[in-house]
Amino acid sequence: MADPIGRLRAGYGAGPRHLLVLLGCFVLTGWVAQRIAGEATAGRMLLWFVGAVIAHDLVLFPIYAALDRALRGALGVGRRPxxxxxxxxxxxxxxxxxxxxxxxxxxxxxxxxxxxxxxxxxxxxxxxxxxxxxxxxxxxxxxxxxxxxxxxxxxxxxxxxxxxxxx
Incomplete structure (x- = not known):
């Protein structure tokens, strides 16, 4: 039988610590969602979060990506080694x-x-x-x-x- 950690890495793509940390993040997120679900302002918080994600991904990210590309071009990073x-x-x-x-x-x-x-x-x-x-x-x-x-x-x-x- 093959090494179980090696099989985990082959199937999952990362080590057991990564899997444990990821599972811990999911547990924490679930706990926070459960705590917020009973709040009267849960809908407003969810709306604010979705709006922040959309504002970041559709507005802010293209702006700072373009600024970074312009800065890289001005410094000559990327054109030559x-x-x-x-x-x-x-x-x-x-x-x-x-x-x-x-x-x-x-x-x-x-x-x-x-x-x-x-x-x-x-x-x-x-x-x-x-x-x-x-x-x-x-x-x-x-x-x-x-x-x-x-x-x-x-x-x-x-x-x-x-x-x-x-x-």
């Missing part, structure tokens, strides 16, 4: 852009001024500084990424040291 310098620069632009984009989506209602009265009633504060704070955080993310790239780049460009001569 990419060295580690260009790929590192691409990732040092992608990461802060992702952080800024996610923060923008989270705070978009506040940036657009939706719910100002509710926010003021709940916190007794104004929302005016949200845009300037988002811009400051975005600038800080890009500055930190640029500083890290500048620190990492000289090490990569140094020629390898010749071996020490033996006496």
């Amino acid at each position: 990419a060295g580690p310098g260009r790929l590192a620069l691409l990732n040092h632009i992608r990461v802060p852009a992702l952080g800024a984009g996610l923060l923008f989506l989270v705070y978009l209602p506040g940036l657009l001024g939706w719910g100002d009265e509710t926010y003021r009633a709940a916190t007794a504060q104004q929302r005016e500084p949200l845009l300037t704070r988002w811009l400051a955080i975005t600038a800080a993310l890009f500055l930190i990424s640029a500083a890290l790239y500048a620190l990492r780049r000289p090490r990569r460009l140094r020629p390898p040291r010749p071996p020490n001569p033996t006496p």
Whole structure:
């Protein structure tokens, strides 16, 4: 008889840990669905989730895929064999852009001024500084990424040291 783990990998396509984690995710999802099913706002939550999936897949994904393709083209990644310098620069632009984009989506209602009265009633504060704070955080993310790239780049460009001569 063949090895059972080998048969599992051949039939399932991954190892037993992957299967256990996936089953755990299904159990957790089922538990959450059961908890939400009794809520009065379950229909609104489901509608919001479906709307978010559609908005991401049909609107946001094509936008950021096109921006990434344009950035790759501007940096010359993909046309010729990419060295580690260009790929590192691409990732040092992608990461802060992702952080800024996610923060923008989270705070978009506040940036657009939706719910100002509710926010003021709940916190007794104004929302005016949200845009300037988002811009400051975005600038800080890009500055930190640029500083890290500048620190990492000289090490990569140094020629390898010749071996020490033996006496």
